[in-house]
Amino acid sequence: xxxxxxxxxxxxxxxxxxxxxxxxxxxxxxxxxxxxxxxxxxxxxxxxxxxxxxxxxxxxxxxxxxxxxxxxxxxxxxxxxxxxxxxxxxxxxxxxxxxxxxxxxxxxxxxxxxxxxxxxxxxxxxxxxxxxxxxxxxxxxxxxxxxxxxxxxxxxxxxxxxxxxxxxxxxxxxxxxxxxxxxxxxxxxxxxxxxxxxxxxxxxxxxxxxxxxxxxxxxxxxxxxxxxxxxxxxxxxxxxxxxxxxxxxxxxxxxxxxxxxxxxxxxxxxxxxxxxxxxxxxxxxxxxxxxxxxxxxxxxxxxxxxxxxxxxxxxxxxxxxxxxxxxxxxxxxxxxxxxxxxxxxxxxxxxxxxxxxxxxxxxxxxxxxxxxxxxxxxxxxxxxxxxxxxxxxxxxxxxxxxxxxxxxxxxxxxxxxxxxxxxxxxxxxxxxxxxxxxxxxxxxxxxxxxxxxxxxxxxxxxxxxxxxxxxxxxxxxxxxxxxxxxxxxxxxxxxxxxxxxxxxxxxxxxxxxxxxxxxxxxxxxxxxxxxxxxxxxxxxxxxxxxxxxxxxxxxxxxxxxxxxxxxxxxxxxxxxxxxxxxxxxxxxxxxxxxxxxxxxxxxxxxxxxxxxxxxxxxxxxxxxxxxxxxxxxxxxxx
Amino acid sequence: xxxxxxxxxxxxxxxxxxxxxxxxxxxxxxxxxxxxxxxxxxxxxxxxxxxxxxxxxxxxxxxxxxxxxxxxxxxxxxxxxxxxxxxxxxxxxxxxxxxxxxxxxxxxxxxxxxxxxxxxxxxxxxxxxxxxxxxxxxxxxxxxxxxxxxxxxxxxxxxxxxxxxxxxxxxxxxxxxxxxxxxxxxxxxxxxxxxxxxxxxxxxxxxxxxxxxxxxxxxxxxxxxxxxxxxxxxxxxxxxxxxxxxxxxxxxxx
Numbered sequence: 035x036x037x038x039x040x041x042x043x044x045x046x047x048x049x050x051x052x053x054x055x056x057x058x059x060x061x062x063x064x065x066x067x068x069x070x071x072x073x074x075x076x077x078x079x080x081x082x083x084x085x086x087x088x089x090x091x092x093x094x095x096x097x098x099x100x101x102x103x104x105x106x107x108x109x110x111x112x113x114x115x116x117x118x119x120x121x122x123x124x125x126x127x128x129x130x131x132x133x134x135x136x137x138x139x140x141x142x143x144x145x146x147x148x149x150x151x152x153x154x155x156x157x158x159x160x161x162x163x164x165x166x167x168x169x170x171x172x173x174x175x176x177x178x179x180x181x182x183x184x185x186x187x188x189x190x191x192x193x194x195x196x197x198x199x200x201x202x203x204x205x206x207x208x209x210x211x212x213x214x215x216x217x218x219x220x221x222x223x224x225x226x227x228x229x230x231x232x233x234x235x236x237x238x239x240x241x242x243x244x245x246x247x248x249x250x251x252x253x254x255x256x257x258x259x260x261x262x263x264x265x266x267x268x269x270x271x272x273x274x275x276x277x278x279x280x281x282x283x284x285x286x287x288x289x290x291x292x293x294x295x296x297x298x299x300x301x302x303x304x305x306x307x308x309x310x311x312x313x314x315x316x317x318x319x320x321x322x323x324x325x326x327x328x329x330x331x332x333x334x335x336x337x338x339x340x341x342x343x344x345x346x347x348x349x350x351x352x353x354x355x356x357x358x359x360x361x362x363x364x365x366x367x368x369x370x371x372x373x374x375x376x377x378x379x380x381x382x383x384x385x386x387x388x389x390x391x392x393x394x395x396x397x398x399x400x401x402x403x404x405x406x407x408x409x410x411x412x413x414x415x416x417x418x419x420x421x422x423x424x425x426x427x428x429x430x431x432x433x434x435x436x437x438x439x440x441x442x443x444x445x446x447x448x449x450x451x452x453x454x455x456x457x458x459x460x461x462x463x464x465x466x467x468x469x470x471x472x473x474x475x476x477x478x479x480x481x482x483x484x485x486x487x488x489x490x491x492x493x494x495x496x497x498x499x500x501x502x503x504x505x506x507x508x509x510x511x512x513x514x515x516x517x518x519x520x521x522x523x524x525x526x527x528x529x530x531x532x533x534x535x536x537x538x539x540x541x542x543x544x545x546x547x548x549x550x551x552x553x554x555x556x557x558x559x560x561x562x563x564x565x566x567x568x569x570x571x572x573x574x575x576x577x578x579x580x581x582x583x584x585x586x587x588x589x590x591x592x593x594x595x596x597x598x599x600x601x602x603x604x605x606x607x608x609x610x611x612x613x614x615x616x617x618x619x620x621x622x623x624x625x626x627x628x629x630x631x632x633x634x635x636x637x638x639x640x641x642x643x644x645x646x647x648x649x650x651x652x653x654x655x656x657x658x659x660x661x662x663x664x665x666x667x668x669x670x671x672x
Numbered sequence: 673x674x675x676x677x678x679x680x681x682x683x684x685x686x687x688x689x690x691x692x693x694x695x696x697x698x699x700x701x702x703x704x705x706x707x708x709x710x711x712x713x714x715x716x717x718x719x720x721x722x723x724x725x726x727x728x729x730x731x732x733x734x735x736x737x738x739x740x741x742x743x744x745x746x747x748x749x750x751x752x753x754x755x756x757x758x759x760x761x762x763x764x765x766x767x768x769x770x771x772x773x774x775x776x777x778x779x780x781x782x783x784x785x786x787x788x789x790x791x792x793x794x795x796x797x798x799x800x801x802x803x804x805x806x807x808x809x810x811x812x813x814x815x816x817x818x819x820x821x822x823x824x825x826x827x828x829x830x831x832x833x834x835x836x837x838x839x840x841x842x843x844x845x846x847x848x849x850x851x852x853x854x855x856x857x858x859x860x861x862x863x864x865x866x867x868x869x870x871x872x873x874x875x876x877x878x879x880x881x882x883x884x885x886x887x888x889x890x891x892x893x894x895x896x897x898x899x900x901x902x903x904x905x906x907x908x909x910x911x912x913x914x915x916x917x918x919x920x921x922x923x924x925x926x
Binding site for chain 2: 275461641
């Protein structure tokens with residue numbers, strides 16, 4: 035027994051004396067002095083800031099948030115630009131269900147920026163003054179972008195412009211920072227961008243390819259943000275105040291003009307630095323105009339690209355083509371046809387024949403279907419930008435004619451074919467006189483002349499599985515025509531995302547000028563620049579232009595670029611457009627007896643009703659954030 | 673030595689086991705708040721829709737904080753509400769929905785009128801009745817019975833009037849909808865899009881129908897041969913643009 039006690043005493047003595055505290059930083063943790071003293075260290079820091087930058091790119095969808103690979107409820111399927119088989123209603127964003135949460139994630143980025151802004155000046159002697167200014171400018175740029183991402187979703191949010199230190203045992207009350215007014219956050223966005231503009235060089239010294247900010251990048255985003263703030267001040271009707279009368283939701287209307295002016299001023303600084311992409315454009319050749327608009331999204335040397343996000347296999351990849359190629363070009367791991375443009379969207383473009391109601395003309399004067407030899411005949415005069423944005427039935431992509439056909443109509447055609455359903459009917463098509471196909475494994479139908487034809491096109495429309503062009507159209511924008519089908523895979527693509535291009539800056543400027551009413555002629559010139567590049571018919575006069583002309587131009591130009599979602603929100607017209615709305619589709623049929631095609635314009639066969647709830651203009655603050663900081667007041671209606 | 677170890681082990685087991693009894697020392701909530709949102713002008717309950725876009729009751733538990741996180745529960749379609757799992761405490765209670773807000777603020781956030789009710793619930797198994805008199809944005813009343821037409825569509829008639837003279841809530845009517853459903857839980861969140869008739873109005877076109885007998889007919893051809901429920905919803909561009917509703921009306925297929 036005594037022996038054990040001696041052993042115990044010995045262990046305690048030896049062990050106790052080993053507890054000497056030596057003041058050596060842990061060698062396995064990277065310290066500030068390792069990061070902030072070398073350019074590669076700064077680059078590593080920047081890599082994280084930029085990779086987390088909250089932009090709605092190829093890896094964004096409202097259903098699954100930012101930076102998530104699986105895009106099967108794509109953004110255009112929530113805005114009326116398109117239909118997707120996986121999206122059947124209006125929706126608000128879903129935060130944190132699938133990936134990092136926009137609220138907490140944004141404050142991580144803001145913290146990283148604040149830390150950088152506080153720490154870099156301590157090590158400034160390691161670098162040139164220009165380097166320090168550029169990097170500080172970039173940190174302010176990233177922070178401004180992050181506040182922008184928060185305020186456009188939530189309204190006023192807490193402004194945290196310094197790192198918060200918590201000592202164990204200390205009070206947490208000082209960490210429970212309340213929401214600032216919405217106006218204060220927009221002003222914070224403006225001041226962060228202003229700092230960036232003042233400190234960034236004209237060309238980023240580390241990366242000049244548009245993947246990192248320069249002063250014009252910051253100015254371009256400032257024009258976007260200030261236009262956003264101005265339209266909120268002008269059109270928002272939802273208000274929320276805290277107990278001290280800070281306006282957390284909404285901006286006084288009197289502030290609108292100031293924001294619009296800032297948008298115009300910021301946009302004008304890009305004059306002569308960037309330009310619209312016109313490398314292959316010709317004033318007289320519609321095919322050249324079409325090809326020019328297609329190339330704009332893939333030419334790395336485009337003078338129109340201002341800020342881009344680049345991808346790199348296998349570290350950072352997306353699967354845009356895999357999700358969106360027409361069904362007949364499906365890649366080895368499936369998907370295809372997730373973005374199917376609606377007829378409502380297609381009808382916005384020039385060159386689509388219209389009836390007296392302004393809708394697409396598919397019937398003749400005696401209310402019989404117009405007959406066509408080819409499905410593309412209906413779109414013979416379509417605006418080149420439409421063809422570059424949407425694959426129309428029968429158009430050519432990757433060397434194939436994209437075949438979209440709803441069914442073969444076997445009924446009589448002598449004397450004209452009457453509409454299959456009464457006008458406005460939301461019923462299913464009757465099965466009589468129609469030969470249709472449930473899926474891509476088709477049984478060919480024998481036509482009267484003895485030749486064979488599949489009931490549906492190779493890209494749909496299939497009545498059973500909806501892996502096809504359910505609207506009669508398929509998306510064209512962003513698709514890579516040179517990507518071999520064997521490479522059309524998820525998590526395999528590296529096509530560059532263009533987050534900011536000069537056309538948007540021009541459209542920001544035109545919209546802000548029109549809202550101000552000060553320089554409508556400049557707005558008119560801009561709209562016509564955009565229209566002539568697109569191959570559309572130029573507007574006749576500035577007087578004929580309305581705010582809707584400018585908005586419509588913006589929606590066409592920036593379609594499928596995840597911008598329309600935010601535009602519909604800031605214009606506060608989402609709930610007007612999606613108000614018990616069933617979007618329209620265009621179904622091509624082949625008449626076996628006439629040997630010709632006809633089109634039936636109708637509402638979405640799925641009867642998917644879109645109703646946008648106005649309270650979604652301000653998103654719900656995550657419950658977890660309020661639990662941690664009860665000073666956060668929830669937005670109205672949640 | 674061995675025996676002592678056994679005793680020690682036994683003691684440890686006894687202590688560990690006795691500490692494992694999990695008893696929530698707070699009794700489950702057993703009090704009830706029940707009541708109704710009543711149209712101050714007519715005394716009828718204010719119709720609403722079920723789910724997130726209808727009337728809801730807001731509880732602020734004011735005994736521990738002047739600025740507590742609100743607790744909400746949803747009203748039923750007919751404007752009544754009932755929650756039987758309420759803790760005994762001090763509450764500030766109000767309702768939110770398609771009517772003039774009980775707590776109004778001016779455009780700088782100052783509270784100008786507050787008709788919320790403060791209640792104290794003590795004990796267990798109590799029932800607290802609360803009636804809230806509100807001014808609905810719109811009142812919708814049926815005129816006569818729905819008529820079955822020869823083509824098996826249905827025509828209904830109704831009148832819309834304003835429920836408030838408050839100058840801040842005289843916005844134009846933006847929508848008047850005839851909802852068709854096969855359950856009585858008809859509303860903007862639950863209707864058959866094939867047969868319902870939805871009409872949007874711009875400017876004063878909808879507002880000019882106030883006080884008139886409005887006639888609406890179902891769309892999409894013959895109704896299916898089953899019981900159907902009709903309901904009218906209308907809204908003005910105020911607050912969160914919630915709908916006011918008529919009562920649901922059922923019609924048997926002839």
